[in-house]
Amino acid sequence: MTVIEPIQDLDDQTFNPYLADELIYGDIADPYRSAIDGLLARGPVVEGFYRDSFGMPHLPGDEGRPHFMVLSHKAVDHVLNDPITFSNKAFEQTLGRGFGHTISVMDPPEHTQYRKILQRAFRPAVVAAWGEEIVGPVVDDLIGKIRDGGRAELVDHFARPYPYNVIYRMLGLPQRDIETFYKLTIAQIMWFPTDANAVDASAKLGRYFTQLIAQRREAPGDDVVSVLATSEVDGEHLPDDVAISFLRQLINAGGDTTFRTTTALFTGLLTNPEQLDAVRSDRSLVPQAIEEALRWDGPVVAASRLTTTACEIEGVAVPEGAMLDMMYGSANHDATVFDRPHDFDIFRERHRHFGFAFGAHNCLGQQLARLEMSRALNALLDELPNLRLDPDHPTPHMVGAMMRTPRQLHVLFDR
Amino acid sequence: MRVTVDLARCTGIANCVVQAPRVFELGDDDDHVRVLVAEVPEADQAAVQSAVRMCPQGALTLE
Ligand code: HEM
Ligand code: SF4
Numbered sequence: 427m428t429v430i431e432p433i434q435d436l437d438d439q440t441f442n443p444y445l446a447d448e449l450i451y452g453d454i455a456d457p458y459r460s461a462i463d464g465l466l467a468r469g470p471v472v473e474g475f476y477r478d479s480f481g482m483p484h485l486p487g488d489e490g491r492p493h494f495m496v497l498s499h500k501a502v503d504h505v506l507n508d509p510i511t512f513s514n515k516a517f518e519q520t521l522g523r524g525f526g527h528t529i530s531v532m533d534p535p536e537h538t539q540y541r542k543i544l545q546r547a548f549r550p551a552v553v554a555a556w557g558e559e560i561v562g563p564v565v566d567d568l569i570g571k572i573r574d575g576g577r578a579e580l581v582d583h584f585a586r587p588y589p590y591n592v593i594y595r596m597l598g599l600p601q602r603d604i605e606t607f608y609k610l611t612i613a614q615i616m617w618f619p620t621d622a623n624a625v626d627a628s629a630k631l632g633r634y635f636t637q638l639i640a641q642r643r644e645a646p647g648d649d650v651v652s653v654l655a656t657s658e659v660d661g662e663h664l665p666d667d668v669a670i671s672f673l674r675q676l677i678n679a680g681g682d683t684t685f686r687t688t689t690a691l692f693t694g695l696l697t698n699p700e701q702l703d704a705v706r707s708d709r710s711l712v713p714q715a716i717e718e719a720l721r722w723d724g725p726v727v728a729a730s731r732l733t734t735t736a737c738e739i740e741g742v743a744v745p746e747g748a749m750l751d752m753m754y755g756s757a758n759h760d761a762t763v764f765d766r767p768h769d770f771d772i773f774r775e776r777h778r779h780f781g782f783a784f785g786a787h788n789c790l791g792q793q794l795a796r797l798e799m800s801r802a803l804n805a806l807l808d809e810l811p812n813l814r815l816d817p818d819h820p821t822p823h824m825v826g827a828m829m830r831t832p833r834q835l836h837v838l839f840d841r
Numbered sequence: 842m843r844v845t846v847d848l849a850r851c852t853g854i855a856n857c858v859v860q861a862p863r864v865f866e867l868g869d870d871d872d873h874v875r876v877l878v879a880e881v882p883e884a885d886q887a888a889v890q891s892a893v894r895m896c897p898q899g900a901l902t903l904e
Binding site for chain 2: 507538541542545546549550776777778782783784785786788790792793796
């Protein structure tokens with residue numbers, strides 16, 4: 427039987443994954459009021475770069491192309507409904523470089539075929555089983571560590587480790603490899619100031635997953651790697667390179683995003699205590715609180731698409747070969763759809779939001795993500811009585827131009 | 842109220858099943874959703890409206 431060699435660390439021993447946030451996403455307090463409102467006022471689709479609003483470096487793949495921001499709710503909806511004109515090849519130089527040939531860089535019909543196989547691994551029955559066997563125990567474990575203190579900091583001591591621990595268990599990762607694994611998954615999307623670490627991390631993760639897949643193919647369990655290694659649809663196996671790219675992407679797509687949305691949910695509720703009280707006493711409000719967190723401050727403020735032909739979006743002419751900033755954060759704060767869009771309000775009239783995008787590339791892990799956030803919130807409300815902000819610390823707020831989270835979330839509760 | 846699924850659009854993400862499990866079902870071995878009722882009962886109408894809003898493929902239509 428194949429024995430898995432320990433995962434190899436980065437060549438660059440100085441890399442610290444915990445410092446990555448401020449470097450990549452900046453310390454902008456409110457990009458909605460300071461930038462997005464102004465952009466939206468200029469039109470549904472505006473030429474330029476979202477990153478220019480904050481002096482952030484452009485992405486690899488941006489050079490030499492016309493560049494537009496897709497801002498309004500209608501414009502974003504239009505683009506997401508046409509994956510042929512608006513191609514995910516836009517991600518080839520970014521996600522594609524770090525992860526390889528993942529479904530995020532594919533277009534239909536190739537995308538449709540692989541997405542079907544991968545989606546099988548995330549069907550509702552499977553996700554429900556993970557809820558019992560994996561998510562529940564991870565929540566219990568994390569809450570057990572803070573419950574007796576009467577006070578806690580929920581970013582580093584709950585929300586950040588939470589989804590990562592879920593994914594480690596979903597993958598059936600050996601304990602000894604976890605720390606290095608985490609570091610490599612953060613490093614693989616660090617393109618600045620150089621992409622040396624990204625290339626190194628991606629290669630090492632690739633070697634590691636190749637071994638894991640071989641081992642699980644010999645002795646399959648019920649973990650995700652086994653499912654990917656053995657799954658087929660209409661007699662088609664998932665090619666190893668697609669499986670490996672998916673696994674590389676999983677921790678970023680499912681870990682970082684869920685961590686940040688969970689902190690948005692906690693921040694929204696803790697800074698609006700009357701809404702927190704409402705949810706505390708009526709748990710049927712949890713699902714709408716989660717949807718509001720995704721709308722109010724979902725982590726994917728911007729994604730990318732590339733036009734394959736000259737086209738018009740909401741009356742604005744866009745040439746072929748243009749790179750688009752898909753501003754989900756802006757569409758979710760479009761005042762023509764959402765009243766007082768910058769307020770967190772779980773009771774607001776509900777409309778379609780783009781926290782998980784929409785259309786062909788809509789989030790594959792959304793059932794799992796919703797289940798994780800629901801379990802987390804319910805457990806906090808059950809296990810930490812009278813949960814509230816700690817008045818000895820400044821009121822927390824979300825930070826960053828995208829992938830937002832508060833730096834800290836200090837709370838008190840009764841013991 | 843009636844609801845129909847456009848099977849050419851549906852990709853089986855199952856938001857509808859989660860919203861309204863008494864109305865939608867996903868089989869074990871296929872990737873498409875089935876509507877279980879001819880007429881949506883009063884008690885499930887709000888859930889079905891929410892399913893229509895949340896279907897990422899725009900595959901659900903109310904009649
Ligand atoms: C609250 C947490 C999450 C948020 C806010 C989120 C958000 C998103 C968004 C906006 C997209 C579309 C990107 C685009 O427009 O190209 C996406 C795609 C994706 N997500 Fe999530 N996600 C979350 C959790 C997860 C989880 C838990 C998983 C897996 C375990 C996951 C796996 C994926 C994958 C594989 C894709 C690519 C789908 C495709 O291109 O067909 N996500 N996610
Ligand atoms: S939510 Fe839409 S795409 Fe998903 S299973 Fe239901 S009908 Fe199909």
